[in-house]
Amino acid sequence: MNLDAIDQRILYCLQENSQLTNQELAERVALSPSACLRRVRSLEESGVIRGYRAVLDAEKLGFDLEAIVHVSLDQMRPNWHEQFIAGIAPHDEITQASIVTGTSNYILTVRTRNMTSFSQFIEQKLVKIPGVRDLCSNIVMRKIKDRSGMLPLTGRGDG
Structure with missing residues (x-):
């Protein structure tokens, strides 16, 4: 779809x-x-x-821990990708999941109430998904910019 400048301004305003x-x-x-x-x-x-939604403050709702989890899978297993996708689907703790290039197969964003619940999620749920070979977690200390779900429209952010 070709968007003109007015369409882009509309989208920018609605994103905000x-x-x-x-x-x-x-x-x-x-x-x-x-x-x-x-x-x-x-x-x-x-x-x-595609839709409209409320953006919630996770910390005010008691979800104080956010982590970025790099996941590597055993690619020798049959249907390893499909099994992993099916394995993460029921877990609301995973707020984003991406297939990536590099040393990991996937990067997950995980949100839990605290370190104890994060550890339980990793130990009791994530590592039990068939084919999970290796995990590397990074705890988010503080967000310095968050435009998740937003796009750089109307020439903003083009440098």
């Missing part, structure tokens, strides 16, 4: 605050409310906008 009213959004992107609504609906129907 998806609860803007159509009137507020229209004012920010210099469109009439009806034209703005048509564009937003078009972006939704095309799948560019």
Whole structure:
């Protein structure tokens, strides 16, 4: 889908605050409310906008520990990739999972209440997934930038 500058401004504004009213959004992107609504609906129907959600504060909800876990699998096992994907699916502690290049096969972001619950998750759940060969965990001490789920639109961030 080709996005013009107005579409990009709409997306940027909605990334920053998806609860803007159509009137507020229209004012920010210099469109009439009806034209703005048509564009937003078009972006939704095309799948560019996949949905809207609340961004929760994990620490205020008691999930104080975040870790980045590098996982290497035994690739000699049949269906190793499919088994791992199925194995991590039921675990809500895993908030992100990516297939990566390099020394690991996957990188997981894991969120738990504390170190004890993180250790239990690793020992009782993650290492029991068939084919898991090696884990390396990094505990996040402090986030200095978090734009997860956001894209660099309208030329911002192009350096």
